[in-house]
Amino acid sequence: MIRMRITKxxxxxxxxRVVIPIAAIVLTLILSAIPILLAGGHLWxxxxxxxxxxxxxxxxxxxxxxxxxxxxxxGLAVAFAFRAKFWNIGAEGQLLAGALTATVxxxxxxxxxxxxxxxxxxxxxxxAGGLWAAIPAILKTKLKVDDVVSTLLLNYVMIHxxxxxxxxxxxxxxxxxxxxxxxxEAARYPVLLTRSRFHLGxxxxxxxxxxxxxxxxxxxxxxxxxxxxxNIRAAQFGGINTTAVILWTALVSGGLAGLAGVGELxxxxxxxxxxxxxxxxxxxIVIAMLGNLHPVGVLFSSLFFSVIIVGAHTMSRxxxxxxxxxxxxxxMALMIMLIFLxxxxxxxxxxxx
Amino acid sequence: MGEFFEAAFISGLIGAMMRMATPIIFATLGEIxxxxxxxxxxxxxxxxxxxxxxxxIVTFGTGSLWLGVLMAAIVGMILGLxxxxxxxxxxxxxxxxxxxxxxFSTGLxxxxxRLHFGSPTVPPIVEPFKQISLPLLSKIPVIGPGLxxxxxxxxxxxxxxxxxxxxxxxxxxxxxxxxxxxxxVVADTVGVxxxxxxxxxxxxxxxxxGVGGAFLTLAHQNMFLIDVIGGRGWVSIAMVxxxxxxxxxxxxxALIFGFLDGLQLRLQGLGFDISFHIFLMxxxxxxxxxxxxxxxxxxVPAGLLRPYRREEKGx
Numbered sequence: 001m002i003r004m005r006i007t008k009x010x011x012x013x014x015x016x017r018v019v020i021p022i023a024a025i026v027l028t029l030i031l032s033a034i035p036i037l038l039a040g041g042h043l044w045x046x047x048x049x050x051x052x053x054x055x056x057x058x059x060x061x062x063x064x065x066x067x068x069x070x071x072x073x074x075g076l077a078v079a080f081a082f083r084a085k086f087w088n089i090g091a092e093g094q095l096l097a098g099a100l101t102a103t104v105x106x107x108x109x110x111x112x113x114x115x116x117x118x119x120x121x122x123x124x125x126x127x128a129g130g131l132w133a134a135i136p137a138i139l140k141t142k143l144k145v146d147d148v149v150s151t152l153l154l155n156y157v158m159i160h161x162x163x164x165x166x167x168x169x170x171x172x173x174x175x176x177x178x179x180x181x182x183x184x185e186a187a188r189y190p191v192l193l194t195r196s197r198f199h200l201g202x203x204x205x206x207x208x209x210x211x212x213x214x215x216x217x218x219x220x221x222x223x224x225x226x227x228x229x230x231n232i233r234a235a236q237f238g239g240i241n242t243t244a245v246i247l248w249t250a251l252v253s254g255g256l257a258g259l260a261g262v263g264e265l266x267x268x269x270x271x272x273x274x275x276x277x278x279x280x281x282x283x284x285i286v287i288a289m290l291g292n293l294h295p296v297g298v299l300f301s302s303l304f305f306s307v308i309i310v311g312a313h314t315m316s317r318x319x320x321x322x323x324x325x326x327x328x329x330x331x332m333a334l335m336i337m338l339i340f341l342x343x344x345x346x347x348x349x350x351x352x353x
Numbered sequence: 354m355g356e357f358f359e360a361a362f363i364s365g366l367i368g369a370m371m372r373m374a375t376p377i378i379f380a381t382l383g384e385i386x387x388x389x390x391x392x393x394x395x396x397x398x399x400x401x402x403x404x405x406x407x408x409x410i411v412t413f414g415t416g417s418l419w420l421g422v423l424m425a426a427i428v429g430m431i432l433g434l435x436x437x438x439x440x441x442x443x444x445x446x447x448x449x450x451x452x453x454x455x456x457f458s459t460g461l462x463x464x465x466x467r468l469h470f471g472s473p474t475v476p477p478i479v480e481p482f483k484q485i486s487l488p489l490l491s492k493i494p495v496i497g498p499g500l501x502x503x504x505x506x507x508x509x510x511x512x513x514x515x516x517x518x519x520x521x522x523x524x525x526x527x528x529x530x531x532x533x534x535x536x537x538v539v540a541d542t543v544g545v546x547x548x549x550x551x552x553x554x555x556x557x558x559x560x561x562x563g564v565g566g567a568f569l570t571l572a573h574q575n576m577f578l579i580d581v582i583g584g585r586g587w588v589s590i591a592m593v594x595x596x597x598x599x600x601x602x603x604x605x606x607a608l609i610f611g612f613l614d615g616l617q618l619r620l621q622g623l624g625f626d627i628s629f630h631i632f633l634m635x636x637x638x639x640x641x642x643x644x645x646x647x648x649x650x651x652x653v654p655a656g657l658l659r660p661y662r663r664e665e666k667g668x
Contacts, residue, residue, distance in 0.1 A: 006444065006662055036459075039468055098512055103568035145644045148395065148448060149594065152587045156637045283454055322467035324460050331457025338445045338453065 001114025009027050009347045016344060021290060021297065025304055026336040027191035031336070041319040053314020054307040060314075062196040063304040066268070068306035069205040070095070070277070073260035074284025075291060075298040076205075076212050077129075081253035083216070083293050084229040086137060086246050090151030093158035094129035099257025099265045100162055101128035103272040105266065106183025114186035122204075122262060129258020132158065137250035141349055142244040155281070166272060180272040188268035201263030206299075208256060213295040215252075225249050259280060279327075286334040297346070305330065323327065360495050366615050367499025369623035371507055372573060373612025374604075378402070378510040379565030380589035381560035381596070381603040382517050383429075388593055389521060389552035391534040392440055393453040397562055398586030399458030400432045404566030407464040407575040409467055412479045421479075422506070422567050429563020430556045432458055444660030466577055479635040482506065482572040504572045506564070513561070517600040530554060534654035537661040547661045562586070584637070591640045595647055598654060606643070610636050 029047075036046045054064045074091045081088035088094075102125045109117055136154060139145035165171075166178040173181070189200040216222040227235040228245045236242050264276050291297030312326035330347055380397055387394040394400075404425035439450040470477055481573030482504045491501035521527040532540040533550045534566060541547050565585075570577050588610055596603030617632030 035464060035610075039464075042558050053633065063624050089452070114632060139641075139645065145641070148393075149587070149644065150641055152420050153637045153641050154586045156587070157634050157641075160630040160637070161635035167630060196372070282452075282456065285449070286456060289449055320462050324463040324467060327456060327460025328464050329460075331453050331455075331460055334453035334456060335439060335450065338439070339443060342443055342445060 006346045006348055008345065014343045015177045017292065019159040020344060021292065021301065021337065024290070024333065024340045027340075028333040029312075031332055032325070035325055035328050036218040036319075036321055039319075039321040039325070041194045041321040044304045045345050046315050046319045046321055049318045050311035051307070052311070053318075054311035058265055059196055060310065062193060062198045064303070064306045064310045065202050066197045066199065067310050069199075069202045069265055070101070070260040070280045071283055071287055071305050071346075072205040072299060072302040073208060073256050073263070074280045075287030076208055076284075076295060077256035078284045079261070079288035079291060079295065079298050080212055080215075080225075080256065081133075081249060082229075082288055084225040084246060084249040085232070086134070086140070086249050086253070087200075088133060088151050088250065088253050089148055089285065090133060090136060090154050090281070091260075091284045092153070092277060092279065093155035093280050094132045094257035094262035095255040095264075096130040096155075096158045097132040098125035098252075098261030099272060099276050100165065100261070101125050101258070102187070102265045103183065104260040106187035107170075107181050109187065110184055117184070117186040117202075118189070118266070121266065123260065125193050125258045125262035126255035127258070129261065130239045130253075130255035132248060133250040133257070137247050141246050147257025162272070163274065166274060169332060170272065172271070178274050182271045183266065187266055188270060189263065197267070197270050199263075199267040201259075201267045204259060204263065205251075208259070209299050212256075216295065221245070221248065224346045225241045257284070260284075283330060286330050289334055290337045305333075362625065364413045364495055364497075364499040366612075366619055367496055367613025368502065369499075369618060370608060370612040371503055372611070373614040374607045375504070375507045375510050376565040376568045376573070377607035377610055378514065378604050379506075379561045379568065380491030380586055380591045382510075382513055382600055383561030383565070383576050383605050384589050385517065385521075385558075385592045385596075385600055385603055386530070387433075387558040388560070389534045389598060389654055390530050391537060391550045391659065391661070392436075392551055392555060393451070393590075393658055394433075394436060394555065394558060394562075395448065395590070396432060396454035396458065396559075397453035397589060398582055398584070399583045400429050400464070400559055400562040401430060401560065401566035401569075401586045402462045403428050403458045405581050406466050406564070406566075406577055408567030409479065409570040410466070412478060412571055418479075418482055418571055419573055422564055425567035426560040427561040427563070429559035429561070429566075431439055431559075433556040433559025434552070434562075436559070438556040440499040441548055441551045441555070444662050447658050447660070452555060463579060472476055474618060476576045476578065476641050478569065480569075481575040493499045495665045506568050506571060506572055511604075514600050514604045517586055521600065529549055531654075534656050537656050537659070541661070551661075565589075588636065588640060595640065597647060610640070613639065619643070649659045 033043055036043060053060060059160050074095060075089045076089055103119050105121045105124055136147050136150040139150050140147045166180060170180045172179055190198060191199050205250035224240050224245050227240055227244050232242055260280060265272060269276055283305060287298055287301045308329050309326045312323050315321055316323040357455050380401060380576045384394055384397055407428045408425035409422035411424040436451055436454055439445050484502050484504055487501040491497050529545045529550055533545060533547050534574045566582060569581050592603050592606040595606040613636045620632065621629050
């Protein structure tokens with residue numbers, strides 16, 4: 001009888017950590033042929049428009065960055081939390097908390113000097129996301145409530161808080177739709193490149209990559225956060241206040257997701273609507289994993305995802321393949337990446353009995 | 354407020370509670386089976402959506418509701434098998450690998466639906482299941498009509514609760530499942546095949562989740578919408594913890610959720626001037642509160658989340 005055995009292997013060299021995600025992406029793209037062909041799309045034409053739609057023209061390329069910025073922020077948010085084994089599945093709700101706060105301030109903050117408006121919104125949006133993430137962190141550390149479940153459930157609580165406000169006090173006067181009034185001019189992110197939507201939020205997201213990298217590599221907090229993730233009991237015996245570390249990790253993680261929400265509101269929509277986020281928070285989980293929880297990895301995987309999402313629209317228009325292919329590809333990418341990561345630690349031997 | 358206490362209101366509320374609890378009961382039982390064997394199935398939301406979509410399309414195409422339910426179960430089993438491959442055979446992190454399944458199957462469900470129907474302005478509908486009144490029982494005053502005029506799938510869900518309890522606590526297979534979930538090393542030592550048991554539980558659990566999803570498109574509603582599951586899968590995961598991994602207690606949790614869901618609809622109908630979103634929020638909030646209550650004494654299967662590889666005992 002032939003059986004598969006999975007055994008530990010020696011650690012792979014450093015280059016493997018770069019090669020493996022790329023290999024996973026290539027395999028994902030190859031397997032994407034199955035849904036494309038099922039949809040009756042012409043294979044090469046579909047691939048062509050997938051990439052042309054995302055990278056082919058200056059506008060499309062910049063649009064890919066526009067799409068990448070919320071993904072990068074939620075990806076960083078999840079990666080930072082997962083690194084400390086705080087299983088934050090709630091980036092979606094934290095993003096909405098940020099967007100909601102930005103809306104309230106953006107609509108009503110008319111009295112203060114214009115230059116102060118955006119900083120106030122950014123800080124408040126960060127705090128709103130962070131505090132929303134702190135709830136499950138406190139529940140986890142003080143009351144032992146499973147963080148996966150509580151962060152997930154809180155997403156729905158936030159969606160309904162938003163719904164209640166959009167059908168209530170925040171609703172645009174005279175509108176019957178669940179949408180807020182538009183935010184004031186001073187609350188909008190400046191557009192940095194002409195004839196595009198390349199906005200301030202993209203720089204903020206790139207800056208966040210640097211900041212998270214710096215926290216991870218160069219600060220005591222980053223070290224402690226990782227220690228908690230590797231072995232929480234050992235960290236505790238080692239004198240680390242694990243409760244505080246998890247709480248701060250949650251604050252930063254939720255804050256990053258909150259900034260993603262601020263960006264979507266102040267750079268793209270200018271008013272709050274129910275579907276302000278097409279699941280950026282959930283995509284962030286995949287992006288974090290694909291980026292191996294490393295900030296630079298997250299940067300590249302968010303760009304890859306953005307290419308897929310932006311390109312899928314062009315592909316859909318030109319070939320009739322439904323845009324939901326982008327989600328299918330995301331799911332496949334995550335599973336393939338996880339399988340590939342397994343092979344960096346283990347190898348499969350075929351044994352005969 | 355007078356009508357609040359009328360028999361018709363109460364019986365309507367009981368009926369709604371039973372209806373809204375049904376998909377949660379299916380999914381909760383499926384999840385209990387998976388978790389009792391030591392695997393946290395976070396694919397639940399996606400599996401339910403695939404079940405809802407499959408059931409709808411098959412019924413739309415063939416006109417047969419039961420064929421739709423059957424195919425939803427089969428699709429749930431296939432996804433359970435995929436999940437077993439990732440988290441049992443390969444032993445990947447259960448938290449994350451399974452979210453991949455949720456994303457993948459959510460995308461796939463929408464993809465297939467669009468492929469099949471395009472983007473119609475009016476969503477296509479099917480002739481849904483009809484409620485069946487049980488003789489005599491449904492004539493009991495006040496509670497009878499609500500409890501005993503229900504969909505056959507609702508009766509099936511209630512039937513499955515004792516079946517699952519007996520399976521887990523009274524059969525040899527149930528003992529094996531619980532042993533695998535508590536301590537895979539011990540199970541392996543006494544000759545129980547951990548891989549087979551876990552795969553079996555995931556596949557059977559997937560079938561239940563698929564049927565739970567199909568209930569939403571074939572009985573509760575008669576169409577497929579993107580947000581048809583609306584977090585019910587995640588609620589079911591919470592119900593498993595709330596119910597301490599016990600089928601009966603989990604079902605009671607599902608019933609409480611169904612009650613709130615039903616109450617929310619009724620109160621809206623009575624024109625209470627509170628946003629319906631507040632009502633929709635309550636079940637999730639209460640679930641979290643309930644989790645706080647039970648989490649400290651939760652009897653988590655000790656082997657939960659631990660992949661089992663023979664070569665590294667204790668995995």
